[in-house]
Amino acid sequence: MTRNNKQNATALKIRTTATEMFAEKGYDGTIMDELTVRSGVNKASIYYHFQDKSNLYEQCLTHLFANVADAVINATELATPGTPKLKAFVKTFAKLANATPAMPAILMREIASGGHNMPVTARHQMQRLLSTLKFILDTEDPNPNFEPINALTPHFMIIGSLCFYLTSQPMRDRIESTEKIDPTLEEFTQQLIDILQSGLIKKTKGGLT
Amino acid sequence: MTRNNKQNATALKIRTTATEMFAEKGYDGTIMDELTVRSGVNKASIYYHFQDKSNLYEQCLTHLFANVADAVINATELATPGTPKLKAFVKTFAKLANATPAMPAILMREIASGGHNMPVTARHQMQRLLSTLKFILDTEDPNPNFEPINALTPHFMIIGSLCFYLTSQPMRDRIESTEKIDPTLEEFTQQLIDILQSGLIKKTKGGLT
DNA sequence: ATATAGTTTAACTATTTAGTTAAAAATATC
DNA sequence: GATATTTTTAACTAAATAGTTAAACTATAT
Numbered sequence: 001m002t003r004n005n006k007q008n009a010t011a012l013k014i015r016t017t018a019t020e021m022f023a024e025k026g027y028d029g030t031i032m033d034e035l036t037v038r039s040g041v042n043k044a045s046i047y048y049h050f051q052d053k054s055n056l057y058e059q060c061l062t063h064l065f066a067n068v069a070d071a072v073i074n075a076t077e078l079a080t081p082g083t084p085k086l087k088a089f090v091k092t093f094a095k096l097a098n099a100t101p102a103m104p105a106i107l108m109r110e111i112a113s114g115g116h117n118m119p120v121t122a123r124h125q126m127q128r129l130l131s132t133l134k135f136i137l138d139t140e141d142p143n144p145n146f147e148p149i150n151a152l153t154p155h156f157m158i159i160g161s162l163c164f165y166l167t168s169q170p171m172r173d174r175i176e177s178t179e180k181i182d183p184t185l186e187e188f189t190q191q192l193i194d195i196l197q198s199g200l201i202k203k204t205k206g207g208l209t
Numbered sequence: 210m211t212r213n214n215k216q217n218a219t220a221l222k223i224r225t226t227a228t229e230m231f232a233e234k235g236y237d238g239t240i241m242d243e244l245t246v247r248s249g250v251n252k253a254s255i256y257y258h259f260q261d262k263s264n265l266y267e268q269c270l271t272h273l274f275a276n277v278a279d280a281v282i283n284a285t286e287l288a289t290p291g292t293p294k295l296k297a298f299v300k301t302f303a304k305l306a307n308a309t310p311a312m313p314a315i316l317m318r319e320i321a322s323g324g325h326n327m328p329v330t331a332r333h334q335m336q337r338l339l340s341t342l343k344f345i346l347d348t349e350d351p352n353p354n355f356e357p358i359n360a361l362t363p364h365f366m367i368i369g370s371l372c373f374y375l376t377s378q379p380m381r382d383r384i385e386s387t388e389k390i391d392p393t394l395e396e397f398t399q400q401l402i403d404i405l406q407s408g409l410i411k412k413t414k415g416g417l418t
Numbered sequence: 419a420t421a422t423a424g425t426t427t428a429a430c431t432a433t434t435t436a437g438t439t440a441a442a443a444a445t446a447t448c
Numbered sequence: 449g450a451t452a453t454t455t456t457t458a459a460c461t462a463a464a465t466a467g468t469t470a471a472a473c474t475a476t477a478t
Binding site: 023024025026027028029104105106108109111112113114115118123127149150152153154156157159160161162163164165167168170171174175181182183187188191192194195196197198199200201 | 232233234235236237238313314315317318320321322323324327332336358359361362363365366368369370371372373374376377379380383384390391392396397400401403404405406407408409410
């Protein structure tokens with residue numbers, strides 16, 4: 001293992017563990033001494049690689065959100081006529097959020113606190129996602145005739161519901177004792193897609209009051 | 210002002226300010242000394258009325274969530290044939306969450322951290338909301354023929370999207386410089402209702418893939 | 419008016435926590 | 449393989465923060 005690899009390994013270990021902890025306990029709830037224990041990296045090493053806690057947080061968030069938007073946007077662009085873009089959008093976001101549970105947790109905390117500690121880069125990624133959804137709904141391809149609508153509503157219906165579903169899973173698991181009634185992520189995602197597609201598509205007969 | 214009134218006034222002032230702060234900064238981000246400044250109540254008075262920070266937090270959350278479920282459930286029960294229950298559910302929750310912005314913020318933080326510091330009473334209120342929505346979708350009155358679906362999906366579509374919309378408002382206000390494109394809460398709520406009603410209603414022709 | 423219980427106050431204490439230091443160890447460069 | 453550079457280490461410091469104390473104040477009942 002070369003020095004560069006080792007440096008990368010240490011810094012990566014710090015960032016990975018820190019991201020987990022920030023997601024679990026929030027910025028203020030994350031204690032640097034606990035990070036040294038959980039990461040197995042000495043405190044001064046942390047401060048060597050990342051100048052201070054706030055910088056560490058910033059780097060964690062930047063890395064965390066960096067690939068999400070790319071992956072989702074990429075997946076929607078690859079969507080073939082047989083695979084509607086909206087479906088690709090939802091499915092890819094769901095898959096990524098599930099694989100990286102720190103992302104929805106930190107996103108929820110950050111939004112709840114007005115995004116005051118959210119790095120601009122991270123915020124930009126979320127805005128890119130919204131723009132992409134807006135484009136999908138406007139160009140209505142390959143699904144014809146989406147009703148004109150402000151994209152913010154379906155956007156938050158997707159992001160919001162999936163973040164709530166995923167982050168509430170441990171809580172729900174603790175509650176349900178007798179019957180296992182909750183939908184799986186796949187079921188949840190499919191229902192979400194179905195409702196959105198039926199709800200967004202141009203209707204000949206008007207909806208209910 | 211009697212002594213009892215004064216006691217109530219002080220305790221109420223503490224709880225109100227603390228709830229605001231917990232919503233803004235989270236549990237660990239809320240500093241007791243800052244609470245004394247913002248509430249104008251001496252520190253020892255806080256510890257007199259509430260034994261410690263964790264107890265104060267518990268009481269804040271209990272009070273915060275206590276009336277939300279009641280109000281929403283009450284509104285759905287009062288829904289007349291002309292006012293669908295689903296619409297009443299969404300509109301009432303939206304109204305309450307908007308009037309009490311601490312509620313969605315704290316809910317998001319708590320769910321993000323696995324609900325480990327959420328008082329059972331507060332959690333029960335959220336479960337009551339879910340049960341109510343489940344009942345609405347099952348009894349399909351006065352809207353006929355809701356497609357059988359696990360209520361968790363529309364539940365999180367409602368709660369999740371509204372929490373995201375409301376708590377992200379300060380963040381969005383900071384960004385948008387040129388054009389004011391975001392929907393108002395009323396518009397957002399109406400779109401949400403429309404999509405859900407169209408998406409949940411029993412379809413003769415099957416939806417898209 | 420006074421005794422009593424409830425309430426508020428300013429100053430204090432103990433602990434936790436972010437961040438530092440200087441030396442040792444590992445690694446690269448010559 | 450000696451020398452310079454980067455990285456890691458344990459012990460330390462300064463500041464922030466939760467919680468305490470004992471005295472002063474207030475309202476109410478006797």
